[in-house]
Amino acid sequence: MLGGYFKAHFTEAGGTIVLEDQYDDKATDFSAQIAKVKALATQPDFYYIAAMPYNVGTVVKQFRDAGLTGPIVGGDGYDDPSWIAAAGAASDNVFFSTHALNSPDKGTEAYKKFYSAYKAEYGHDPENAFAGLGYDAVYLLADAITRAGGTDPAAIKQALETTQKFPGITGSITFAPESHVPQKGVTIIALKGGQYTLGAEVVPEKVPAP
Numbered sequence: 001m002l003g004g005y006f007k008a009h010f011t012e013a014g015g016t017i018v019l020e021d022q023y024d025d026k027a028t029d030f031s032a033q034i035a036k037v038k039a040l041a042t043q044p045d046f047y048y049i050a051a052m053p054y055n056v057g058t059v060v061k062q063f064r065d066a067g068l069t070g071p072i073v074g075g076d077g078y079d080d081p082s083w084i085a086a087a088g089a090a091s092d093n094v095f096f097s098t099h100a101l102n103s104p105d106k107g108t109e110a111y112k113k114f115y116s117a118y119k120a121e122y123g124h125d126p127e128n129a130f131a132g133l134g135y136d137a138v139y140l141l142a143d144a145i146t147r148a149g150g151t152d153p154a155a156i157k158q159a160l161e162t163t164q165k166f167p168g169i170t171g172s173i174t175f176a177p178e179s180h181v182p183q184k185g186v187t188i189i190a191l192k193g194g195q196y197t198l199g200a201e202v203v204p205e206k207v208p209a210p
Helices: 002-012 031-038 053-065 083-091 109-122 130-148 153-161
Strands: 072-074 094-098 166-168 171-176 179-184 186-192 195-202
Touching (some): 053 072, 053 083, 109 130, 130 153
Antiparallel strands (some): 094 186
């Protein structure tokens, strides 16, 4: 699903796909896909690999072991750092989009405050940025209920649809009545030395329908 979404909107923006392939979600051997990539006359500017935490490390390492050293790009399935142990040094030059940099000292001030409060409450670090996303979802709803003046479902829906620049810890959030996909900041994480670092924070000019 994520790969298809990327393909549709990357090409819409003028990008060119030179090879498309897929693998079973539980796969541990990616040699067949890698062989096709290596057979390309010219390697692409980057490799977009939609993956989950349990196979990110394996596929990244196998790409690097095969001599494919170009940037690897993915989505928030990379946001669980447990995959780095499987990839080792191969994790460098990997980039992925997610909701926030889940770090006690490298993210935004709002997220660092949340990180500290989460650890104090639960006795361990937040596992990934989804914890912050859940936090924002609850406070977004609370804000809508406040503005709606009660718990009437239609009034809450209208309040949510008119949300403008809600200051979430994962970024400013704006909704429009015609779309329930928020206009929201996206964090790009860059892997350096086996560590998540902040690559960029961007707000998309367009939010395509999922």
